[in-house]
Amino acid sequence: MQFKQLLGLVCAAAIAIGLTGRALAEDKVIKIGAIFPMTGNAASAGVHAKAALEVAEDIINNAHPELGDLPLAKNAGLAGLGGAKVQVIFADNQGSPATGQNQALRLITEEKVVALTGAYQSGITLTASAIAEKYGIPFVNGESVAANLTERGFKWFFRTTPIATDIVKVYYDFLADMKAQGIKADSIALVHDNTEYGTSVANTIAAGFKEKGLNPLDIAYVSNATDLQSQVLQLKEKKPDVVIMISYTSDAILFAKTMQAQDYKPPMLLCDDSGYSDPSFIKSVGKISQGVLNRSSWSVGPPGSPTAIIADMYRKKSGDEMDDTAGREMQGFFVLVDAIDRAGSTDPAKIQAALRATDLKPNQLMMGYKGVKFDEKGQNILASAVIIQLQDGENYVPVWPKANAAKAPVLPYKGW
């Protein structure tokens, strides 16, 4: 009996200490919700996103004067809020738009986060950001490219990444430049999955190319396919000069394997980030995908540069090389926290105003954007991307435009 009473007392004391401790800490901690696919078929992307945001958390919460002009790095915590620390609350969207929406609701109403970021898949960013809009909570997205996300007239949604319309321009200019160098690029096939991301990017590219008088062949497939032979045979039969691939990792890997099995090599294979930027794509099938072209805004930079230091921190955290997707997610998060810092408050309206006033220069960014500045739709108008190529099957190198290129593009596509 006595022992039980003692135990009760100890428990009560522990709870009391826990509660006061929490209350004290809460004054200095700013919670930000991050929704990513931590399970399900896109979990590898979610795991990498989590590592990226944890590195960002470290950079913000601790002093990192070696990172140069990067905002928030110099001192520990947020200077604008008396050195407050940020804490990322991760939530799993399970690869489902409905779950992503529920998680946004939970983060806002129960975790009381001051802002949200995520949710990797465009289709899930679509539903999760609608909840943030309803509750008047800022949502900054760094990686979803479906054009319609910023066409909804939302007031609380901001996006830092280059989007489908920017990508069309990059692809078109790249192809025009290649044509000028005597490479055939007249017939184009667009291969894409049937998700929000796949269809919307494909539609935007198709529309953009049609304006220029090109009429791409459209080959759609159901994402997470068990077999892609029919699509590859269709390509083999139609023989397009350029194949543009829009796929998540699982299908990107299966495409690479099937193309080798069917001995099909398009003269030019141009891919749209996501699956093709996943480190596990390179590890699994990089050696049979030599010469794949991809778009990217990330470059490691010379040793000792802020980007190289960040890449190093990320490698230590995740065990993988930094890729474009993880980098864009991290950049989006930095922009969000920078706005909170400048707002000097966790009041949503003040953060929203600070986001609207964002004007970051290239030297303040880790990604190769021309800056960050939002239009009235919340889209970064200074986002940009370069073309990279997996020449040796192990590492992407920037190949276009010439000003950013480390090597000249190698064509035709080598494969294996």
Next chain:
Amino acid sequence: MARGQMSFILVQVIVGGLLLGAVYALFSSGLTLVWGMMNIVNFAHGDFVMLGMYAAFVVFTLFGVGPLAGVPFATLLLALLGVVVYFALIRDIMKGPMLAQILGTFGLALLLRYSVFWWFGANFLSLPQDIVGGTFAFLGLRIEASRLLAGVVALFVTLGLHLLLTRTSLGSKMLAVAEDATAAQLMGIRPDTMQAIAWAIAAGATGLAGALIATFFYIVPTVGETLGIVAFVTVSLGGFGSVPGALIAGLLIGVIESLSAYLIGDVYKDIVVYVLFLSFLWFRPQGLMGKT
């Protein structure tokens, strides 16, 4: 010329569909055994396939050997797991309501999936392309040796399981338990032993399928979700408990999927497959080779 090439590609599509279908049949045979014979819907079936894939991957990374060692290892490992699962979980939930069976095996699926997730991480893994001899051309058709091997093994597994069930006393005992466990027990057959053996065989066949699929497919903890659903369709189309039925159904689904993906577009192939599937069940609910 163009026409000749078109029909040639069509032949390639059909051959590819047959090889795909053989793989569907291969990983469905284990499901048809437990579903048809014990009336248990094993939602963890796809994750058994996934475990077989990881087993093959581990054997390859540790010893640098291909399916020759990976396949037997995966088969034995999964057979063992089948017995453990039977005694630890299935035996008890079989006595419960249907809902307990569904939730029990579904819980098992999540447990297996996320244990692998925790241990191996979320990254996609892959075995080398040429682990079973790459791809060869036969009469101008391109055939992946790994898929051909899986197809041939599927035929042997089907034949083996069919003979086991119809020609051996062990098979008769298993069928007797499936039909009436109490009556079988009165005849001196131990239902527990028979069912444990059935689970060992079913899980072993599934592990074997996984190890073979790993030679041409990517490996990821959630791969069971992608493959699992096909197994359920294959088994119900083939007829519950009918091993040859699963083979024919698998081949049929493989060819229909490939052809419709090629001719009318991939996003419509599921419509074709499921319309045929539903209309077939309308006229013949017991499936292709199921007993009435």
